Amino acid sequence: DAKTTQPTSMDCAEGRAANLPCNHSTISGNEYVYWYRQIHSQGPQYIIHGLKNNETNEMASLIITEDRKSSTLILPHATLRDTAVYYCIVRGISGSARQLTFGSGTQLTVLP
Amino acid sequence: DAGVTQSPTHLIKTRGQQVTLRCSPKSGHDTVSWYQQALGQGPQFIFQYYEEEERQRGNFPDRFSGHQFPNYSSELNVNALLLGDSALYLCASSFGLDNYEQYFGPGTRLTVT
Numbered sequence: 078d079a080k081t082t083q084p085t086s087m088d089c090a091e092g093r094a095a096n097l098p099c100n101h102s103t104i105s106g107n108e109y110v111y112w113y114r115q116i117h118s119q120g121p122q123y124i125i126h127g128l129k130n131n132e133t134n135e136m137a138s139l140i141i142t143e144d145r146k147s148s149t150l151i152l153p154h155a156t157l158r159d160t161a162v163y164y165c166i167v168r169g170i171s172g173s174a175r176q177l178t179f180g181s182g183t184q185l186t187v188l189p
Numbered sequence: 190d191a192g193v194t195q196s197p198t199h200l201i202k203t204r205g206q207q208v209t210l211r212c213s214p215k216s217g218h219d220t221v222s223w224y225q226q227a228l229g230q231g232p233q234f235i236f237q238y239y240e241e242e243e244r245q246r247g248n249f250p251d252r253f254s255g256h257q258f259p260n261y262s263s264e265l266n267v268n269a270l271l272l273g274d275s276a277l278y279l280c281a282s283s284f285g286l287d288n289y290e291q292y293f294g295p296g297t298r299l300t301v302t
Contacts, residue, residue, distance in 0.1 A: 109289075120193070120279050120293030121232065164231060170287075173245055176222070177291065179231030 080104065080167040086184040089159075095152040097183055099165030102146045109168050110141060111177065112150045114161040121164065121179075124150065155187045191216060193282050193294035201300045202270050210265040210297045214282030221263040222291065223255060224279040232279055238263050239286050267299075275301045 082100040089095040101110060112124040125132055125139045127148070132139045138151040152159055162182040169175060194213045202208050214221050220239045224232035234247035238257035252268045261282075267274055277298050281291040 118295075120281070120295050122293065123290045126289065162231075168289075175287070176234045176237065176245055176247070177232075178234065179224075181231055 080108075080178070081165045081180055083163075083165050083180065083183045085181070086186070088186050088188055089152075089155045091157060091187050091189050092154055095155040095159065095185055095187070097150040097152075097163050097165075097185060098147065099150070100147045101165070101167050104145050104167050105169075107170050108174070109170075110139065110145075110148050111166040111168050112137070112139065113164045113166065113177070113179075114159075115164070115182070116158075116161040124163075126168075155185075157187050157189065159185065160187045161185060193280055193292050195278075195280050195294040195297050197297060198295070199298045199300075201302060204270055204272060204301055206270050207266065207268045208270060208299060210267075210278050210280075210299070212263045212265070212280030212282075212294060214261050214263070214280075215292045218282035218284050218292070219261050220283045220286060221257060221261065222281045222283070223263070223265045224281065224293075225249070225274075226277040226279055226296070228276070235265070237286075244286060270301045272301050275299060 111126040113121040115121045127139045141148045164182040196211045222237040223235040226232040235249050237245040241257045254266045257263045277296040279296045280294045283291045
């Protein structure tokens, strides 16, 4: 069972920041938060991951709340090519918990 | 640098038949995982191969089996196909079992009629 809750869909205007929320209230101390996205007809693409601290890379920023029960993926300047399903995943570090368990994700539509 | 490649792209099989799907990992990667993605759903983990052995397995029946070759490429075999096996089959590769960053291929679309 997926350990995360995400909105089913969101819209964002092109050029604006897209903020995608994720709830993971049962996350344990050694579990990471991962984000992947899947553009239509392609395989999922890794975006970013984090444990406690906020993280930033060339694609996005990940903001994790202090209690680690929720996080937000931020795409700073969304483009039409960012339209995709975004998956928030909680991943452990040993055994079967290492595997990626995908939920239904959030369909982000970037509008022109 | 070639990423993860999968073949074939599309496949149509009849119920009861057997199918083999193939995956070549990204250069430098030694671990391969397979996922099944039904229409409108997220990918579901089938199993993972490392050092030519199945290391982890998801909740899939024994009809699903796999193999990893010395060059790290992998096959997914499905026997006695059911209509419900129709899905996109994704292969992902990574380096080592920690596989914190998996690279996915484009998938093979299997249709069972």
